[in-house]
Amino acid sequence: MTTETRITAIHATPGYSGFFFDDQRAIKQGAQQDGFTYDGEPVMEGFDEIRQAGETLIVDVELEDGTVVRGDCAAVQYSGAGGRDPLFRAEEYAPLVEGPVAEALEGRDATEFLANAETLEELQVDGDRLHTAIRYGVSQALLAAAASATGTTRTDVLADALETEPATEPVPxxxxxxxxxxxxxxxxxxxxxxxxxxxxxxxxxxxxxxxxxxxxxxxxxxxxxxxxxxxxxxxxxxxxxxxxxxxxxxxxxxxxxxxxxxxxxxxxxxxxxxxxxxxxxxxxxxxxxxxxxxxxxxxxxxxxxxxxxxxxxxxxxxxxxxxxxxxxxxxxxxxxxxxxxxxxxxxxxxxxxxxxxxxxxxxxxxxxxxxxxxxxxxxxxxxxxxxxxxxxxxxxxxxxxxxxxxxxxxxxRERAEQSRADAATDEVTADD
Structure with missing residues (x-):
């Protein structure tokens, strides 16, 4: 590990997500829409309203060389339903990310994406695993950190970790x-x-x-x-x-x-x-x-x-x-x-x-x-x-x-492959 690829700090900032949290159980039980919102009282634990603003926790990971990369903690629209983790409150979880999560990851080599992500998965606080939204967002930042530290794409980092051959055309x-x-x-x-x-x-x-x-x-x-x-x-x-x-x-x-x-x-x-x-x-x-x-x-x-x-x-x-x-x-x-x-x-x-x-x-x-x-x-x-x-x-x-x-x-990725092919051709020509 070089000092330039070491994780030096992790920060968490509450923000907004791209939609809303909805109390699915209340909606299925017949809550009536009132414009964009719903009339009635929420049923699911943690909800203040049947429809309320979605939240995210913005995670910044700093590397030794000054690079800052980002991941966003997010939870599904129908949080708490169908066996999912409960409603995600960004303000509540920010200290957890800047505390135990940061302590577990700071000082680690950013190029070791899979090891870092698994450390996050295994982390427990008071005997409980971290909320899925936290693991989701922080791992995105770890992926971006690995790509930055290795000078490649996040696709390549994941393909190496998962032992796959990436798609060459956009997925539908x-x-x-x-x-x-x-x-x-x-x-x-x-x-x-x-x-x-x-x-x-x-x-x-x-x-x-x-x-x-x-x-x-x-x-x-x-x-x-x-x-x-x-x-x-x-x-x-x-x-x-x-x-x-x-x-x-x-x-x-x-x-x-x-x-x-x-x-x-x-x-x-x-x-x-x-x-x-x-x-x-x-x-x-x-x-x-x-x-x-x-x-x-x-x-x-x-x-x-x-x-x-x-x-x-x-x-x-x-x-x-x-x-x-x-x-x-x-x-x-x-x-x-x-x-x-x-x-x-x-x-x-x-x-x-x-x-x-x-x-x-x-x-x-x-x-x-x-x-x-x-x-x-x-x-x-x-x-x-x-x-x-x-x-x-x-x-x-x-x-x-x-x-x-x-x-x-x-x-x-195509440009990088072409550059490697051109370099190989130049090397053969020089040897000749």
Missing amino acids: VFGQSGDDRYTNAEKMFVKGVPVLPHGLINSREKIGEDGETLLEYVEWLRTRSQELGPDGYEPRFHIDVYGMIGEIFGAPYDRAEVVDYFADLEEAAAPYPIQVEGPMDAGGRAEQIAAMVELREGLRDAGVDVDIVADEWCNTLEDVRAFVDAGAADLVQIKTPDLGGIHRSGRAVRYCEGTDTRAYLGGTCNETETSARACAHVALATDAAQVLAKPGMGFDEGYMIVENEMRRTIAR
Whole structure:
């Protein structure tokens, strides 16, 4: 270790994230929207309002040579739901980062990303592991520090740590519309976004009492994509229903009524593929896996080609492994803030290799531009099936951040490879 690559200080500054924290349980129980907010009292522990401002903890890591790099601690929009860590309060956790976390990492060699990230994962305070948001944000800064100290890209640092061969083209980006599901979907069509629109179908009003409203929306997506998309455009529709199909139909999920509804969704999307995220919320990991296996088997037996995406109760690296091992999903969302250290998201993507489950590197609208860029490097390093456009629900900003970070990194890696090839040619010429 040279003195120039030593970590000398870690600082934490509370700030805002790209969206809001929402009390999912209160919303599912029927809280009514009042403009952008919700009427009623919160249900989830820690919430002051059903919808409240998202928070981040900005982490600066200083190196001996004066370089300062950044990571952002972030937690998902629906914190505390589906088995996730509780609501993240930046002011509360800032002393923890500048205290025990800094003490564990200061003086370490910044080039040793994986060792530093694992030290962070194993750190306990009063017998408890650190909140996932802290591990997520600090590990982003450690990744940036390693890239700076070695003069390479964060993609290369991760690829070395995870023993992967990075993608040479941008990973397909998944755009999310928020509640403005028509206008934002049209924006996505114009830009030729490969996977869309998320849709935020999180209430009976949005899905319809019998699911009819969602069917109408998917039909509109198909028609409008053909009108607005570029030549040769073949989108993949991805709808997040937040367990609402389960709310409408109930178990068992392999019965004809449920399977027929998915067949209707397939027909509404045709000729384009469609995947449905979080079809039900069964109340626990084992129950969710069993319900999704039941649904997948019912769809397979009926020849219905709709992919199922795991979200609820699939939070940690251990959860991802359990869903993949059970064959419970066609895709698993790797919800990056919920896995803790960013290298663990990469490991979750890798766990899908060689299985019939694809890896969707997701996260939340409630992140920041810093965490979104870091995740773009995870997507490239692992060649994930798709990566979420984030942060925010306005679509354009998140898509620009993630897509451009991947394009910029690929171009930089290509230039570096060309320089190495030119240098090798020059050396051979000189020897001759």
